[in-house]
Amino acid sequence: MPYSKASLSSIPFSYASVSVGSPSTPLPEKLSAISSAGFTAIELGFPDLLSFSSSHLGRNVEEDDYDSLCEAGKEVKKLCEEKGLSIMMLQPFSNFEGWEDGSKEREDAFLRASGWVRIMTAVGTDMLQVGSTDSPSPTTNPPSPSRLAADLASLADLLAPHSFRLAYENWCWATYAPTWSTVWDIVQLANRPNIGLCLDTFQTICGEYGDPTTTSTLIQSAGLQQKLEHNLTVSLKALQESVPADKIYVLQLSDAYRPPMPFKEDGEDGEGNEEPPGGDGGTKIRARAKWSHDYRPYLYNGGAFTPQCVEMCKAVLGTGFSGWFSVEVFDGRNKGGEADMKAFCEGAMESCRTLIGDCGDAVSERTEQAE
Numbered sequence: 001m002p003y004s005k006a007s008l009s010s011i012p013f014s015y016a017s018v019s020v021g022s023p024s025t026p027l028p029e030k031l032s033a034i035s036s037a038g039f040t041a042i043e044l045g046f047p048d049l050l051s052f053s054s055s056h057l058g059r060n061v062e063e064d065d066y067d068s069l070c071e072a073g074k075e076v077k078k079l080c081e082e083k084g085l086s087i088m089m090l091q092p093f094s095n096f097e098g099w100e101d102g103s104k105e106r107e108d109a110f111l112r113a114s115g116w117v118r119i120m121t122a123v124g125t126d127m128l129q130v131g132s133t134d135s136p137s138p139t140t141n142p143p144s145p146s147r148l149a150a151d152l153a154s155l156a157d158l159l160a161p162h163s164f165r166l167a168y169e170n171w172c173w174a175t176y177a178p179t180w181s182t183v184w185d186i187v188q189l190a191n192r193p194n195i196g197l198c199l200d201t202f203q204t205i206c207g208e209y210g211d212p213t214t215t216s217t218l219i220q221s222a223g224l225q226q227k228l229e230h231n232l233t234v235s236l237k238a239l240q241e242s243v244p245a246d247k248i249y250v251l252q253l254s255d256a257y258r259p260p261m262p263f264k265e266d267g268e269d270g271e272g273n274e275e276p277p278g279g280d281g282g283t284k285i286r287a288r289a290k291w292s293h294d295y296r297p298y299l300y301n302g303g304a305f306t307p308q309c310v311e312m313c314k315a316v317l318g319t320g321f322s323g324w325f326s327v328e329v330f331d332g333r334n335k336g337g338e339a340d341m342k343a344f345c346e347g348a349m350e351s352c353r354t355l356i357g358d359c360g361d362a363v364s365e366r367t368e369q370a371e
Helices: 005-009 027-036 046-057 066-082 104-123 145-162 180-190 201-208 225-242 283-294 306-318 341-370
Strands: 013-016 041-045 086-093 127-131 165-169 195-200 248-253 324-327
Touching (some): 005 341, 013 086, 013 341, 046 066, 066 104, 127 145, 145 165, 165 180, 165 248, 180 195, 201 306, 225 306, 248 341, 306 341
Parallel strands (some): 013 041, 041 086, 086 127, 127 165
16 A cells, blocks of 8 residues: 555654663653654653652662552653653563463463553553563473464453553564564464554564674675565565554664674674573574664664665555654663753654655655656
8 A cells, every 4th residue: 555745744753761861861851852852652661660660659669569650650641741742652561472371470471461551551551562572482382373372362352451452563582473474473363453563673674684693784694685685675565565554553663783893693792791681592583682772773873774674664654554653772872862862862853754754755756657
């Protein structure tokens, strides 16, 4: 489905609260910077809610203290309303699906889910982002796609009485579902009206095109770059043609820096620093987790894959999608704009406008070709 310049002008822009400042930056300061840049909503990051709760209540709040988190969450809702911001989504809910029946991990997953539903009610959001699990693969009886889908269906059923939605995102280092197509398969198997996709330019481009363990920062197994480009083009065309617009809930925007030197295949970077835990110990999976954690600028800000990210945005728009574009970056090079958060957020907003302009140019090119 072709998109138009008119549809582009109605795209709303959101910003992830965890994508500006540092974990210790007060949430009200983050909200001010995001709002002043012109964004109209936030993805509320759980780490920010946890930090705000401890500050607001004057005591240490644990991540499973849902009474306190909900109490503070109501205040976060008020702060956002004062800044003209809605809370588009709560994130990131992780390592939920795939645990064995009767396991402590599965019990914990559903307890967390119930607590996060309470938080969603308190902060006034209707969408929960769920990242494809990066928990270790069991040595016996790994979960099938249908089992993963059944777990997500159960979570969707928990959300449904509140009219809440589940946005399932592929994390490119995930154990079972690292690509948009694998999470889409699982969403279809789950077969619930309130499950859709959270697509992400970093997660797709850096999973299917980039590789931080190579000197070129490109996947080498695909052979020549021409073949790599072809593979990505085929994937994005499949996305555009197979995913209905109403099953895309949000498109997250970020690019990737080339690391100063390739990450080691054991999950360490060239300086021997360990990357964050996650994944099943696979070499590429762990390297991509580190890449995601600290090397993600906003578009047009020095990243290595801006053209490919733009092409993904065009493919998503080609489905007929006209919902949230949301900036989710982890820019260690600029420390999340901590020195000047307002300017950092303004730069991110300008990147969104540039992106819309580039997508609009594609509309003009199609029109000229048709004439």
